[in-house]
Amino acid sequence: MIEIKEIKNDSDLKKFVTFPFKLYKNSKYWIPPIISEEMNNFKSDINPSLKDSSISLFIAIKDNEVVGRIAAIINWVEINNYKVRKIRFGWFDVINDINVTKLLINRIKEIGKANKLEYMEGPMGFSNLDKVGVLTDGFDKIGTMVTWYNHPYYSSHFEKLNFKIEKQYAEKQFSFKNIDKDYYYRMSKIIQKRYDFKAVNFDKIEDVLNNMNEMFDLFNRSYSSLSSFIEINDIQKEYMKNKYVRFMNPKFITFVLDKNNDIIGFAVIMPSYAKALQKMKGKLYPFGFLHLINAKKYVKNVILYLIGVHPDHQNKGVTAILFSSLIQNLKEKNIEDCLRTPELIENESVDKIWKNFNPTLRKKRCTYKKDLN
Structure with a gap:
């Protein structure tokens, strides 16, 4: 049996934050966050993004072990000022069990529908300066401190749950020599x-x-x-x-x-x-x-x-x-090398900036979208 538990205290918050340390324990490519700073990220008295956003954190538990996590984020500036009626989800990590993913996503759906929103999209953070996207290519290359890493099966989970790709990002690099x-x-x-x-x-x-x-x-x-x-x-x-x-x-x-x-x-x-x-x-x-x-x-x-x-x-x-x-x-x-952060493929003006540097594609990632009806 899989239990979905909402985070209500620091003890459970630490379980939420540290779950990826177990999931990627033997990975040469995952970059761990600083635990204390990651926990502060979800505290309204520290992170000002929470003044404009509502957030709910969940962990999935199976056989007394954490097997997944997800954050439900409603950015009220996005909804009220930009008229984008979506619920974001982020900090998504899961074992290779689509049933866990489905139950976590259901919590996002429930919160979105309760707030009369139209669709969900993720993984993404509170703003454009947060991490974004599911990694879809470049699993054998080390990540960076400003990106999420994930196992290859993540995309298949979303696709089996009828999500569609919403935005695509490229990460490139070039050599100085x-x-x-x-x-x-x-x-x-x-x-x-x-x-x-x-x-x-x-x-x-x-x-x-x-x-x-x-x-x-x-x-x-x-x-x-x-x-x-x-x-x-x-x-x-x-x-x-x-x-x-x-x-x-x-x-x-x-x-x-x-x-x-x-x-x-x-x-x-x-x-x-x-x-x-x-x-x-x-x-x-x-x-x-x-x-x-x-x-x-x-x-x-x-x-x-x-x-x-x-x-x-x-x-x-x-x-x-x-x-x-x-x-x-x-x-x-x-x-020796400069690594670029994820850039929207639609952002051609930024890509043109680097054309004389002969950049090479390093990683690809995307966000997934699904209507709430």
């Missing part, structure tokens, strides 16, 4: 002179943080045309800054300013902490944080976390300025 640094340097100089633009680099993380609210405003502007996009509000900006500041290297962040010193372009690159997080096994203390420090100091691969250009300047070569600055800083660190 073949990049023509001189080309981007020349282009950067030409474009800066033509439009009176300038690149801004940072040595101190405090200087980055002082400008990040304006950067997030530009993020909202530059991605607003994409389907499912929801703006990041002021409280969420502060939360994201605090959440990721320890992972940032200020030299891996570049802004482009116009003649009025307004930010019109940005790129945020983070060291890859995949191997460090695997060694930590979810724990910062007593020694886990040392793995983070070492990974930040001796980084070889990086993750392109965010990039954006103001819509009014997207055809002016702003990215050449960003690349020229970043390439120089990254080559000084002997960085």
Whole structure:
């Protein structure tokens, strides 16, 4: 018999958070989250996303063992402001038993129908800065700290339950060794002179943080045309800054300013902490944080976390300025590869940015959708 239990206390929340540690115990490709931070993600007094969202967490129990988990998320900004009547589901993990998946999904359906919503979609988080998608290709490649990993059978569970693919994402990577640094340097100089633009680099993380609210405003502007996009509000900006500041290297962040010193372009690159997080096994203390420090100091691969250009300047070569600055800083660190976060296949403008880097496809993922009627 399978029991579906709603999370009501910290003890059960820890079971919810730590279930993947058992499910992927022997995986070389799954990246464990930091347990304490993952638990904080579901606490309304810590995560501001919960001020605009309702969330219910469930675990599936069979023979006194957790065998699955799922989160039901209703983003009220999405529903009230964007008129998208969907219930999200995320943090989905399950053993290879479709009966467990069916019972977990039924809870999403029940909550969605009770709130008069039209369909469910997932896996996804609270906002566009959360993890997204079921992995459908690239199971034999190590993940990143900003993506979910899953076993290959997940997709078949959704398909057998009559879900349809809603959005598709690609994760690509490119090598730095073949990049023509001189080309981007020349282009950067030409474009800066033509439009009176300038690149801004940072040595101190405090200087980055002082400008990040304006950067997030530009993020909202530059991605607003994409389907499912929801703006990041002021409280969420502060939360994201605090959440990721320890992972940032200020030299891996570049802004482009116009003649009025307004930010019109940005790129945020983070060291890859995949191997460090695997060694930590979810724990910062007593020694886990040392793995983070070492990974930040001796980084070889990086993750392109965010990039954006103001819509009014997207055809002016702003990215050449960003690349020229970043390439120089990254080559000084002997960085080998850059991994890109999941990008919507429909987002052709971002894909064009990287065409001269000869990127290769690394992973594919998608979200699944099903009507609630």
